[in-house]
Amino acid sequence: MKNTRFEHFSGQWSFERYISKPELHIKGNARFSRLSQSSLAYRESGTYIINEIAYDFFQKRIFMYDENSLSVYKNDGSLLHIFTFTKVTSSSCGSAKHTHQCNLDTYHCLFLFKTEQCFEINYKISGPNKDYEIRTLYTKD
Secondary structure, three states, rough: OOOOOOOOOOEEEEEEEEEEOOOOOEEEEEEEEEOOOOOEEEEEEEEEEEOOOEEEEEEEEEEEEOEEEEEEOOOOOOOEEEEEEEEEEEOOOOEEEEOOOOOOOEEEEEEEEEEEEEEEEEEEEEOOEEEEEEEEEEEEO
């Protein structure tokens, strides 16, 4: 299935991630590699600093998409998110959202397609165990 919203994702991206608690600013790189006509492998890596000590990180995901949704899977194959498109202004712009429970905490996720060269993912996590936000802005290299 052809989906022009995702055709431009393949390739290298830079990102900046802001986490509210603990307050962190993280920079990294991400790569989307085509697996099939409707799926992409995602790998990100970067470094963050806490108390003047640098820590490296990476994670992998699988993105599967169709005209109505974007599913994100962990590397072990378990489903992490299913984003449902809520607004489409062109083939590359629009938004998708997803909310899920993890034990007693609620994860509200918003995926914003800004341009073919820029997108953003926002999380608001709240509950008795967690209360923070994560904002990640991606820019195509």
